[in-house]
Amino acid sequence: MMGRFILAILIGLVGAGLVHIAVVFMIPRVSDNSAWSRLSSLGEYFQVVRIAPLRDSSSSASEPPSETPRERFAFADPAFIVASCRFELGDGPVEITANGTIDNFWSASIYDSQGGNIYSINDRAAIDGIVNLVVGTPQQIEEVRATTLLEDSPALPVIVDVLRGYVTVRVLIDEESKRAAADSFLRSVTCLPIDIRPTAAASGVERDS
Amino acid sequence: MRFLLASLLAIAIALGLGGWTAKLAIDGGTNFDAVELGPWTASPLAGTRAADPYAKARLAKLAQLTLGGGEGIVFHAEEDDQGRRLLLQCSYRLEGGTPAARFFTLSAHSDAGRVDLPQAGRPGWLTSNSLLRKEDNSFEIAVGPEPRSGNWLATNLTGPYRLTFALYDTPASAITGAAGLTMPSIQREGCRDDG
Structure with a gap:
């Protein structure tokens, strides 16, 4: 019994x-x-969305938050505004760009779908301080390199070993007066698949000749 | 009947204890890779693929966007230099310097990751770009509910919280040990409703 x-x-x-x-x-x-x-x-794949810090509910009285609870992320730095998009590489590499440059510090990260950080960069490491990343599988980046797409372009090729993931672009707001400029900079962020098939075919012809 | 009871007992222990310890380990954080500098702790591996399974599970529960190595590194402090839990109703003085970085930000978060924002018009976060420094480049930051001159991070309400010190564009992202790095000290100066 006891046993x-x-x-x-x-x-x-x-x-x-x-x-x-x-x-x-x-x-x-x-x-x-x-x-x-x-x-x-x-949002859908390739749709750029905003991310906000998870806030104390008590502070909403003085400053009503405009975002929905789903947009709020834990331990976010309140000194930053952040845009993000999900991508998938089934139809080709994805290009992340923003219009022009900005004086504020910015940084970008690429994560796999489980939240693991694969790649990160900041404004000083980027060419001319421009947000322009071309993210693809090793083969896709190879195909992009075979085209003229990367020539004379500040685009940075980024090789990833996943087929889907997400990108964040963060901009520092160290003074409130810079918020408007940072905001419009983030609004210009695009995250779009690039079609490399026609040019890839052309490079195939080159190889044959 | 006895066999049924014994089986139920075994299943109850397995599910209850297994689930409970898993929740405890994930919520509490394991910090196998923690780098400690005084009261400050960073987990350089959190949010990378080399993170341990507990850190990965914690990340998935929190919806946290960790900084990549090229962006920066985040330190958290839950206690002051004397090992007392940081409380929103208390005033603290942060003093010292940081590892080399382009800039840093200081903010207050709840344990669940909510930003603690004070009443309107009060500074809810600091960035080093607008920081007043002493002649030797070190700084002093007052944290607490009472307004201060100089560098002041305002807190609101009462209860435990943690200070988040984020260093951006810093070689300290790659730290694996505390060698040669310093972070500010945290001294408690007094509490509002201490009693």
């Missing part, structure tokens, strides 16, 4: 270990609150 219950407790403890491990590994796959899930509910 059976001790055995049951032992089996339970072993089972607890397995459940513990299973839960920890399952959460990134099933969480509906991951950055990917949230961004999915905010």
